[in-house]
Amino acid sequence: MNAGLFPACFDALPFEIALVDTAGTIVYANETWVEFGDVNGNTHDTCWVGENYLRVCRRAEDSTATLVADGIEALLAGTRTHFQLEYPCHSPDEYRWFHLEATPLTHDGERYALLAHVDITTRKxxxxxxxxxxxxxxxxxxxxxxxxxxxxxxxxxxxxxxxxxxxxxxxxxxxxxxxxxxxxxxxxxxxxxxxxxxxxxxxxxxxxxxxxxxxxxxxxxxxxxxxxxxxxxxxxxxxxxxxxxxxxxxxxxxxxxxxxxxxxxxxxxxxxxxxxxxxxxxxxxxxxxxxxxxxxxxxxxxxxxxxxxxxxxxxxxxxxxxxxxxxxxxxxxxxxxxx
Missing domain, CATH: 3.30.565.10 (Histidine kinase-like ATPase, C-terminal domain)
Structure with missing residues (x-):
């Protein structure tokens, strides 16, 4: 099977997906994640790939970001099998809400957390x-x-x-x-x-x-x-x-x-x-x-x-x-x- 098929599949999905390693570092982000960053003023050259997602959440000093960091850390530590959260993510121009689904996975003996941020603004x-x-x-x-x-x-x-x-x-x-x-x-x-x-x-x-x-x-x-x-x-x-x-x-x-x-x-x-x-x-x-x-x-x-x-x-x-x-x-x- 073509090695690029799975990234292409993730890129085709209409919601933001990222993969973080056991330390909390983002090792992959799909095209929707990149596009969302571009539209919302992202200044990071790699759209946060290589950055520590958990550290970013902790620095935010926001109760929702803290909940996200706690949930992902629990997934990576193996004390949780699933984490989800609905949260507001308003821009200066509009009100928005997202649903985060986070699931652990293991590959070559390494533990990761797969994150999917789904826009639920219309439903909300x-x-x-x-x-x-x-x-x-x-x-x-x-x-x-x-x-x-x-x-x-x-x-x-x-x-x-x-x-x-x-x-x-x-x-x-x-x-x-x-x-x-x-x-x-x-x-x-x-x-x-x-x-x-x-x-x-x-x-x-x-x-x-x-x-x-x-x-x-x-x-x-x-x-x-x-x-x-x-x-x-x-x-x-x-x-x-x-x-x-x-x-x-x-x-x-x-x-x-x-x-x-x-x-x-x-x-x-x-x-x-x-x-x-x-x-x-x-x-x-x-x-x-x-x-x-x-x-x-x-x-x-x-x-x-x-x-x-x-x-x-x-x-x-x-x-x-x-x-x-x-x-x-x-x-x-x-x-x-x-x-």
């Missing part, structure tokens, strides 16, 4: 998208018990009034309107959960949505000021939930008499309060979704806001307000010309 992205959708669905389930509190509070208030006085048409109408809104909200949320997309995009204005959402929120002694307003396209039902959640968070964490400002920026909308605010470190965790849904400072509300904002292809950030409170900015909005 699908998994991450699935996980995100699962989390969003969990959030939606939470919404069904979270966002119905405001219209239910209205119903309960008027119901109490009906118990102590003769029923009037305005009170009955208010109860019916809130009950209908609950039904509409549930349908809208369930559709959003099913499709992860917008249901009915229409022209809205910041002022109208803010005032309508304010009327549906138990704001106690809080006050709302509209600094500015512009028209844009959005799913109005979902946008109401964004504003109601932000208003409720402001009232719950800013106090009964909190002042709330709503206005527009060059490419977005802000909701700001004069409450105690959120520490910078806490804001970063909430914005990065690291604090979880059930947190004490707006976790559920911000999870809902994040899902709806993302569905609109917008972004949001948490900032410090003009008087030290919390300012939520939603950006990426394409405003329409005023009519």
């Amino acid at each position: 992205q699908v998994e991450l998208q699935r996980d995100t959708q699962i989390e969003q669905l969990k959030t939606i389930v939470t919404v069904l018990s979270h966002d119905i509190r405001n219209p239910l509070a209205v119903i309960q208030g008027y119901a109490a009034k009906l118990e102590t006085a003769e029923a009037d048409s305005d009170a009955v109408d208010a109860i019916q309107e809130s009950a209908d809104r609950i039904a509409d909200m549930i349908e809208s949320i369930l559709e959003f959960a099913r499709t992860q997309s917008l249901n009915d995009v229409s022209r809205v204005t910041v002022a109208d949505v803010a005032r309508e959402s304010w009327a549906q929120t138990a704001t106690v002694e809080a006050s709302l000021t509209i600094d500015s307003s512009r028209p844009f396209l959005a799913d109005e039902s979902l946008l109401h939930q964004v504003f109601e959640n932000l208003f409720r968070n402001a009232v719950e964490h800013g106090g009964r008499g909190v002042t709330i400002w709503v206005g527009t920026t060059d490419d977005g909308v802000y909701v700001e309060d004069d409450g105690p605010g959120i520490p910078a470190s806490r804001r970063e965790k909430l914005q990065a979704n690291e604090a979880g849904v059930g947190t004490s400072i707006g976790g559920i509300g911000l999870a809902i806001v994040r899902a709806i904002v993302t569905a609109h292809d917008w972004s949001f950030s948490l900032e410090e307000g003009r008087e030290g409170g919390t300012r939520v900015e939603i950006t990426g909005i394409d405003f329409l010309e005023a009519t």
